[in-house]
Amino acid sequence: MFKFGISPCPNDIFLFCGVLEKKIDLKNFKFQFYIEDVETLNSLCLKKVLDISKISTHAFFYLKEDYEIIPSGGVFSWYGPIAVVKDLERVRNLPALKIALPGRLTTAAALMWFYWRRNLKDKEYFIEFVPFYSIMDKVLKDEVDMGVVIHEGRFIYSQKGLKVFVDLGQFWINETGLPVPLGVVIAKKALKIKESLNEIVRESLKYSYQNRDFAINLARKYAQEMDEKVLEAHIEYYVNDFSFDMKRIGNEAIDKLLYMIEKEGAWE
Numbered sequence: 001m002f003k004f005g006i007s008p009c010p011n012d013i014f015l016f017c018g019v020l021e022k023k024i025d026l027k028n029f030k031f032q033f034y035i036e037d038v039e040t041l042n043s044l045c046l047k048k049v050l051d052i053s054k055i056s057t058h059a060f061f062y063l064k065e066d067y068e069i070i071p072s073g074g075v076f077s078w079y080g081p082i083a084v085v086k087d088l089e090r091v092r093n094l095p096a097l098k099i100a101l102p103g104r105l106t107t108a109a110a111l112m113w114f115y116w117r118r119n120l121k122d123k124e125y126f127i128e129f130v131p132f133y134s135i136m137d138k139v140l141k142d143e144v145d146m147g148v149v150i151h152e153g154r155f156i157y158s159q160k161g162l163k164v165f166v167d168l169g170q171f172w173i174n175e176t177g178l179p180v181p182l183g184v185v186i187a188k189k190a191l192k193i194k195e196s197l198n199e200i201v202r203e204s205l206k207y208s209y210q211n212r213d214f215a216i217n218l219a220r221k222y223a224q225e226m227d228e229k230v231l232e233a234h235i236e237y238y239v240n241d242f243s244f245d246m247k248r249i250g251n252e253a254i255d256k257l258l259y260m261i262e263k264e265g266a267w268e
Helices: 010-015 040-048 087-093 106-118 133-138 153-160 168-176 194-210 214-223 228-240 248-264
Strands: 002-006 030-036 052-055 069-075 082-085 096-103 125-128 146-149 162-165 179-190
Touching: 002 040, 002 153, 010 069, 010 133, 010 194, 010 228, 030 052, 040 052, 040 133, 069 096, 069 146, 069 194, 069 228, 069 248, 082 087, 082 133, 082 153, 082 168, 087 162, 096 133, 096 168, 106 168, 106 214, 106 248, 133 146, 153 228, 168 179, 179 248, 194 214
Parallel strands: 002 030, 002 052, 096 125, 096 146
Antiparallel strands: 052 179, 069 179, 082 146, 082 162
16 A cells, blocks of 8 residues: 555646546555645655655655656646735835745745845845745735745735736746746655556546546545636646656756755755
8 A cells, every 4th residue: 555645736636536536547556645735745755654745846855865756747837836915116125025935845935045046135034834825815914025826826816916026937937948847746766666656647647638527526626615717727737748748858847946956055
């Protein structure tokens, strides 16, 4: 029985629908699923609790000795996290900023750090790591000056009256020319299941595309109150050709991110 971590986000549920619902050949593998937000999955892998998991690519920097990346199932996109504020001018003029981030090991946190070093290092910062779903409310309540939003936050921030301070996905693309390597699927090296698991993940995604309504309905179940258009956009933005195979450009994006983390560090 392999312990398998998946986030409840629409892109993950859509992608892993065939595995979750046992609609494909699982090659005699048995899975115990842990459906948690990605920062929880990152932490569980750091403790080596999970055998297989979707994680933030940032987290892989600290996991590469014990885990290996599966070529399929990752999230590589030309869209990434955004940093939002209530009042652009006010924030631009502050000598110090309090920033809410969706977890220390998220790729969003790494991207914000790289941006800070290049554009805001003359300012003082105070960091608060909070669940991704509470970030916009913290900005709206003036509990923080800026929040880095991921998942559905990217699609609904304007409805809440928030403004983009920086599009971190675009910042990364401008900096590297590569897609944003948001997340990857990993497995413990010692298990030696990389090839079989890769086939299972690919077949699961293929099943979802062939049975789109079923997969969307399953994603809706886990998304609960998410607006239908937001749910569809979530899948469209983050499930793509890279989900079948990250290809060379995906590997380059991972290598670049890990190199930058090694070279530039992270939030302290």
